[in-house]
Each structure stands twice: as structure tokens, then as C-alpha cells.
Amino acid sequence: MDKVSVIRFNNVRENIARAVEQVNGLASLRPSDHILLKPNLVMWDNVYPFPKYGVLTSTVLMEEMVRLLSDYGCTKISIGEGSIIDRGFGSDTKAAFAGLGYHKLREKYGVKLIDFNDGPFTSVDFNEFSLDISAHALETDFFVNLPVLKTHNSTKVSLGFKNLKGCLATRSKMFCHHVERTLDDFICHIGEKIRPALTVIDGIYALEKGPVINGRAYRTDLIIASRDMFAADVTGARILGFDPAEIGYLREYANRHSLSLHSGETVGEKVDDVVCKLQWDWTWLEDNSGPEAFARQGITGIHFPKYDNTICSGCSYLNNYLLVTLMGAYANKPVAGIEFLGGKNCRSQGGADKTFLFGKCAIHANKENPVIKEAVPIRGCPPDKDKIISVLREHGIEADENAYTAYRAGLFKRYEGRADFQEDHFNPSK
Ligand code: SF4
Missing domain, CATH: 3.30.413 (Sulfite Reductase Hemoprotein; domain 1)
Known part of the structure; x- marks a missing residue:
């Protein structure tokens, strides 16, 4: 397993580059390479404002990664994502890009913004099934995976592997919620076809009962980086309080590739010192009649x-x-x-x-x-x-929609008056 860095962010932007440097994250990068940065922008909402903490990759991480690559001499930098499309809430990738200020990154660094939902897709054969995967994701020279440190109501954690599902065509995403095959199995396989050169988990905030806005965020203030996505996810799972052996896709990937589920070498913070044990599941009544x-x-x-x-x-x-x-x-x-x-x-x-x-x-x-x-x-x-x-x-x-309006307002109240929850982490610097 490759090295993983676990670095405190401390609101010092340079610490993001430090996390990457500690694992020699750009070692295989040539300045002429086509680079694709893949954040986790699972959804957007143009109707109701929402707390983004732990739900979306922060703009501060994205901006610092773009700056780092630009300083390295790279000019062919793209950001790609395929967010949930929902007209009622105004959710799509372009709305997410706009809401997170990515247009400023385009103006400042010449970054290209790619909505995977627009295609093209390549049909990828997995023997027993095939999935349509964004050609942009498959063809890039240097894939940078930027997931969030969060839990997930099905796969328990949503980290590097799970973030790759955002590269699929909508129909293929739906296919992964299969009656006979688990979602863990699909994301394990997807992680064998899309091979990030670098994974940087955004742990500035972590999300309990994720992956979306109804989860509860915590300020964990961490940046977790590795050239090895499996190693990054093993470490991320441990930080979220899980034994990696409990995580189906990690177990399956370890089996298929004869890997150990014990963390490899970490630099920076000791994992045991930064564990933030979070719940992943919603509890239903004993008779299963409702939440x-x-x-x-x-x-x-x-x-x-x-x-x-x-x-x-x-x-x-x-x-x-x-x-x-x-x-x-x-x-x-x-x-x-x-x-x-x-x-x-x-x-x-x-x-x-x-x-x-x-x-x-x-x-x-x-x-x-x-x-x-x-x-x-x-x-x-x-x-x-x-x-x-x-x-x-x-x-x-x-x-009555008012009930939902009140509920959504209540989600913000959780973070009101909390200086450690900073909305400016989701805007580009001035
Ligand atoms: S495929 Fe089925 S579960 Fe998925 S969004 Fe459509 S109706 Fe819902």
C-alpha cells in the first residue's frame, strides 16, 4: 500500500499542497498532461439554500489543487462531475459549478468545466455487465480524485471509490442500484477501471448519515492524500470510525488484489488521534413502519x-x-x-x-x-x-411544501453561530 498523508488544514491553504507533497503526489505528472479533477458535487439546489459542509468538495480544496497544478506548469486542467439532475430543485452539474464559483477558476486559471452528464460515454465491459463511463474520465492522463470525508446510507462510507460513480451516465448509475448485485460490488469494479493518479480526501468537514444535506456535519479539519486510492479510503474509513473490513467494497477490492486492510504508512497526524466516529445509517422503528x-x-x-x-x-x-x-x-x-x-x-x-x-x-x-x-x-x-x-x-x-421549507431552514440552524463552519470554504478566494 502506498503512503497516506493526514494533515491538519488549520485554515492554512498551503497545508493542502503540503498534504500532496508529503506523498510525492505529483511524481508521475508531466506538465503537458491532460488533468481531470473530480470533486464530489453529488447534488445542487437552486430552490432552497443548503449547508454544504461535508456534502460537497470545498472550493478551497479545489482552488488550491488547481493553483498547485498551474504552478507546476500544467495548462490542460479540467474539472468534471455529473451531479444529480432534478429540475424541481434546480439540481445539475452546471448549477453546482456556478454555485461554487468555478467560473472564477475558469477565468483565472483557464480551467475547463465538464458536465459528464452531457457525454460522451464509453461502454466499459465488466464481463457480467457493462457500464457507460465518461470518456473524459477514462481518457485523461492524470486523474485527481477529490472526494469528501463522509458516511453513506448504503456503502457506510463515501470516499475515493464511491466518488468515481459520478463519472457514470445516469442510466448506469441507476443500474448500480441493482436487485441482485450490491452497490459495493459495482464501486469496487469501477475502481478497477478508473485509476486516479492522486486521491485527496476533503476532510475539512465530515458528514454523519450522509451522503446528502440531511446528514450532520462535523469540523474535522483534515486533508488526506495518497497516490493509492485504496490506501486513502482505508485511512478515511478508519478516521470515520470504521474497521475497513466492515466496508464491503474495500473488503472485495482487498480480496481481488491480495491486499491487506490494515493501514499502510501514514505521515502527519496519527490516525488514532483524529478518529471522528460517525453513524452512517438512519434508524427506523422496530416494526419498520417508518423512521x-x-x-x-x-x-x-x-x-x-x-x-x-x-x-x-x-x-x-x-x-x-x-x-x-x-x-x-x-x-x-x-x-x-x-x-x-x-x-x-x-x-x-x-x-x-x-x-x-x-x-x-x-x-x-x-x-x-x-x-x-x-x-x-x-x-x-x-x-x-x-x-x-x-x-x-x-x-x-x-x-404542504411549507413543512419542507421549515425543515430546510432548520438544517442551517445546526451550524448557526459556529465559527468553525465557514461558508467561505465554498467560494473561491477574492
Ligand atoms: S431507477 Fe427507480 S429507484 Fe432509481 S430514480 Fe428511477 S424510479 Fe427511482
Whole structure:
């Protein structure tokens, strides 16, 4: 395993370059190389402002990496990402680039901004399946992976390997949420085809119950760098409080390549001194009838079983919207006989008067389910937020977007008055 540096950021920009230097991160780089920087900009939201801490790669890390490469003499630098596309929230890659000030990086350093969602893609054969991967990601000379130090509700951690999934075409991303094959298995395989020359994990903030905005961020103030993505992820997982053997994709990759899951050599901070043990999963009620928040809000009578790994990021994001609007409609009001199902594996067990089927996959999985009394499809892949509200209202549920507005405002309150949470980390320097 290659060396990993774990360096305190301390709001000193030069510490980012120091983390890279400590592992000789640019050793194989030629100034004439085409470079692709891949941040984690999983989603954007042009409707509701959102706390970006631990969710998105910080602009301060991106800017310092661009500066470092530019100072090295590189002129062919690109930033590429394929964010969730959701018209209702105004989420797409270009909106994320604009919101994080990447246009200033383009003006200042001549960086090219690439939206992977625009293609082109190359079909890559993995023997038992194939995936469409951005040709930009496959063809670059020097791939720099810039994930965030965060947990994930399916793979437990979202670090270097998981960040590479953003290089896939939307259809292939959806395919990775498969009924028979785990997401861990897919991301292990993707990490064998896209080989970053350098991975720098943005640990200025870490995210609990990630990977998106409803998680809780902590200021961990770390930069973790390695030329070896597997070594970087093993270290990142340990810092998030996991035994790397608990992480499915790391275990599989170690098996396939005869690697040890024990951290190799680290420089800088001692890993044991910087561990920030975070939870990755959301807890559901014992009878699987809904999230624990249902009990706190006095909601009974709705059956909303926990999502599984077959639900992809788009539906997972909107699933949160659905839950919050339902909680707004039903807090402390008795209700009976409705259920909500989502994902590719869900099958109604009967007993509900109305079964709301959230998204194309749930509709398909239950299309000939004889135990359903009344199926209510919420169409879309994923459904859009206005559609969710209109279908709920058509069926007598007083869903109200204001509940979601209040919830989103509440997410910011977590960080209010906290000097260690700095919005300017997500803007380029003046
Ligand atoms: S309906 Fe939802 S879970 Fe199914 S493919 Fe579309 S986004 Fe994924």
C-alpha cells in the first residue's frame, strides 16, 4: 500500500499542497498532461439554500489543487462531475459549478468545466455487465480524485471509490442500484477501471448519515492524500470510525488484489488521534413502519418501510422530501391504512387501503400485486417534487411544501453561530 498523508488544514491553504507533497503526489505528472479533477458535487439546489459542509468538495480544496497544478506548469486542467439532475430543485452539474464559483477558476486559471452528464460515454465491459463511463474520465492522463470525508446510507462510507460513480451516465448509475448485485460490488469494479493518479480526501468537514444535506456535519479539519486510492479510503474509513473490513467494497477490492486492510504508512497526524466516529445509517422503528421521527412527531398508521439499496440517489433524495411533507401533514393527527413503497425490491404485503408507489421501480415491482387494494402511482424516475405534492393532495393528504421549507431552514440552524463552519470554504478566494 502506498503512503497516506493526514494533515491538519488549520485554515492554512498551503497545508493542502503540503498534504500532496508529503506523498510525492505529483511524481508521475508531466506538465503537458491532460488533468481531470473530480470533486464530489453529488447534488445542487437552486430552490432552497443548503449547508454544504461535508456534502460537497470545498472550493478551497479545489482552488488550491488547481493553483498547485498551474504552478507546476500544467495548462490542460479540467474539472468534471455529473451531479444529480432534478429540475424541481434546480439540481445539475452546471448549477453546482456556478454555485461554487468555478467560473472564477475558469477565468483565472483557464480551467475547463465538464458536465459528464452531457457525454460522451464509453461502454466499459465488466464481463457480467457493462457500464457507460465518461470518456473524459477514462481518457485523461492524470486523474485527481477529490472526494469528501463522509458516511453513506448504503456503502457506510463515501470516499475515493464511491466518488468515481459520478463519472457514470445516469442510466448506469441507476443500474448500480441493482436487485441482485450490491452497490459495493459495482464501486469496487469501477475502481478497477478508473485509476486516479492522486486521491485527496476533503476532510475539512465530515458528514454523519450522509451522503446528502440531511446528514450532520462535523469540523474535522483534515486533508488526506495518497497516490493509492485504496490506501486513502482505508485511512478515511478508519478516521470515520470504521474497521475497513466492515466496508464491503474495500473488503472485495482487498480480496481481488491480495491486499491487506490494515493501514499502510501514514505521515502527519496519527490516525488514532483524529478518529471522528460517525453513524452512517438512519434508524427506523422496530416494526419498520417508518423512521424514528414518526414516533417523535406522534405519527401513527402510516406504513413507510425503510428504503433499501435498490433505491438510487435521485429517489433517495426525493424520498426525504416525501417523508418531510408527510410529517408536516400528519403530525399528531391519527391516520390509518396508507403505505408508501419505493425502490426496485419493494412488494406490498397488503393491509393498506391505499398503496402509494413512489417512482417507476416501485410501480413496476407491484404492477401485478394482488394484495394491493388501491395502487396510487407517483410517477417519475425519480418523481418530481411538485408531482409528489399533487398526488398526495389528490388523495386527501394535506401535503404542504411549507413543512419542507421549515425543515430546510432548520438544517442551517445546526451550524448557526459556529465559527468553525465557514461558508467561505465554498467560494473561491477574492
Ligand atoms: S424510479 Fe427511482 S429507484 Fe427507480 S431507477 Fe428511477 S430514480 Fe432509481
